[in-house]
Amino acid sequence: MMDLESDLDLQNRESSYANYLPDELLLQVLDFLPQSEESQATLANFVLVSRQWYSVGIARLYATPYLVGQRYTHFVRTLCPSVIPRIKRSELAGLVKALDLSRIVHQGAKSTTARLLGRTKNSLELFIAPQASFAINCWAALSKCTSLKVLDLGLVSEAISYQSLNQTLRQLVRLEELYMPRCSTEFGLGPELLTCRLHWPPHLQHLSMSGSVNGKFLWEMLRQPETFPSSLHSMSLLHCPGLDQQGIxxxxxxxADRLTVVELRDLPAVxxxxxxxxxxxxxxxxxxxxxxxxxxxxxxxxxxxxxxxxxxxxxxxxxxxxxxxxxxxxxxxxxxxxxxxxxxxxxxxxxxxxxxxxxxxxxxxxxxxxxxxxxxxxxxxxxxxxxxxxxxxxxxxxxxxxxxxxxxxxxxxxxxxxxxxxxxxxxxxx
Structure with a gap:
């Protein structure tokens, strides 16, 4: 009799506790996790607890992934299970808001970068291009990322065409920060140069220029100051070997009427x-x-x-x-x-x-x-x-x-x- 009463008391005590936590409380717990590489493993374990925890934490896990080594390989397999998206699509691609490929050097491929941009185009807000796996085949996919706010091409090692960049910028109407590549660039030759008109995003706030910011490209910027949007208030000039005080x-x-923040460094000609x-x-x-x-x-x-x-x-x-x-x-x-x-x-x-x-x-x-x-x-x-x-x-x-x-x-x-x-x-x- 005593054992039966003890079992009933134990069941009553257990039933007085909820076997789940409200979503609002779980979200508050996630707010205490810093956005860092170390927290990514914690988030991954968080979503494995239950279906409820998965639905609460999966968006945060994929929003700003830290990609390096095998993490990048698994990430690509998850978002791109098939080369042809209509055959097999991953719904997780729509959760990615920041795609930082700055630490991807050898294991990346140019086609893979273009494929990732194509999968995440509807949600992507920040993109940092990799050093070696960004090329001409990425421009078309990049131009479709119309929600992009930050575009960083600073690490790109392959020479790019300003015409390709210019055509892409026309589509990125929400872009607020643009970081130009440090590598050599090709502005173009022939009669089309005489009619070239620069197109900066209408809401651009910060522009960082590097590389070959001189010659004809600089002349076009000086000739067309009205093409810069009124929202532009910050500019960086760095790693420009051919740019001196007479051009800057x-x-x-x-x-002068709009710039409030300026960065001037790594300019050997000055x-x-x-x-x-x-x-x-x-x-x-x-x-x-x-x-x-x-x-x-x-x-x-x-x-x-x-x-x-x-x-x-x-x-x-x-x-x-x-x-x-x-x-x-x-x-x-x-x-x-x-x-x-x-x-x-x-x-x-x-x-x-x-x-x-x-x-x-x-x-x-x-x-x-x-x-x-x-x-x-x-x-x-x-x-x-x-x-x-x-x-x-x-x-x-x-x-x-x-x-x-x-x-x-x-x-x-x-x-x-x-x-x-x-x-x-x-x-x-x-």
Whole structure:
């Protein structure tokens, strides 16, 4: 009798617990998993628990896959079970939003890349092309990825035709970021060149140009500045061996009314000091990454009568400055832009809006005077931010929802204050 009562109690206790979890709770659990390569194995195990867990987690598992080695092989077999899609189709292909093939070198094939693009064309939002397995047969499939927002061709090693790229861009009406290849490119020859019109996506926000950005292609961009969309506000020029200051300045000047973010590095034809006036070329610039090889002590030179008390409102709009190195052989250290020059621009409030300062460790600035001068710059940046807070300048001018008597230290402890705090740090060279 006692054993029967014990069994009944045990059954009652077991029945009081649900044998499943609501979908909403499972989704919250998945939110705690970071989007990283290590989490992919955890997600794969998650979807194997039950049919319910599979239906909840499968979309996240295939949205941004990390592909390398055998993972890529299995991924291709899953999405492309047959060469002819109408014979055997995989419904999982419609879940892929990001296709990053940057780590695919030897095991990839050009036909496979085109096939993957064809299978994922309806859902794909980001595509990073592989180094060796992207060629002319991929353009047709790429042009059908009309939901694409980010296209990165930076690793492509085979020479591409700008005509093929131009025709493809006409179809990618949602594209927001475009990264050109570093390899040699073919702009075209013959009479069709005279009537060539560049077609940039209408919503393009960031354009990164590399490789052969010179000659006739550069001339076409300078001749047709109206083809750039009004949404374009960010541009990177890097790994362009034939591009010098005489080509870069007019290109940037044509877009001076809209560019706020610029990156200038790995440009071997540019000599020291040739980018000293970039802040004048781009009066709305808020974020710049520039190699120290291309500037000198005259970078950001303020007017002689500039005073922080009377001219503070004329401070440059620059809020973020990143300084790297490119290993230029003709670099003259006697004319170099130094920490002393940077401190002067901050101390005199000519860089009165600066809040982010990132310096490559390869500059050696961390070792100057055992870091004492760097610490002075860091503290000066914090003092500048405190001053702007107290006087409600710049980004603090229209701050809402903050008590008038709140002190700077209290503001710095809030979530928004912590997120927007001034930063000065060394980074690994990029």
């Amino acid at each position: 300045k007019p290109l940037l000047s044509n877009l 000599k020291q000091g040739r980018f000293n006036g970039v802040l004048g070329w781009l009066p709305n610039l808020t974020d710049i990454t520039v190699a120290l090889d291309y500037i000198d002590e005259d970078f950001g030179r303020r007017p002689g009568d500039f005073s922080p008390e009377t001219h503070w409102h004329l401070a440059k709009p620059l809020t973020s400055l990143t300084l790297v190195t490119s290993g230029h052989q003709e670099y003259d250290p006697r004319r170099a832009f130094t920490l002393v020059d940077l401190w002067d621009l901050i101390d005199t409030r000519y860089f009165g809006r600066l809040r982010r300062l990132y310096v490559a460790a390869s500059t050696g600035w961390e070792k100057v005077d055992e870091g004492a001068l760097w610490e002075t710059v860091r503290v000066g940046l914090e003092g500048l931010d405190r001053e702007n807070w107290e006087k409600r300048r710049w980004h603090y001018e229209f701050l809402r929802g903050v008590p008038e008597d709140m002190q700077y230290e209290e503001w710095a402890e809030t979530r928004e204050g912590w997120r927007n705090r001034p930063r000065a740090q060394f980074i690994r060279n990029i």
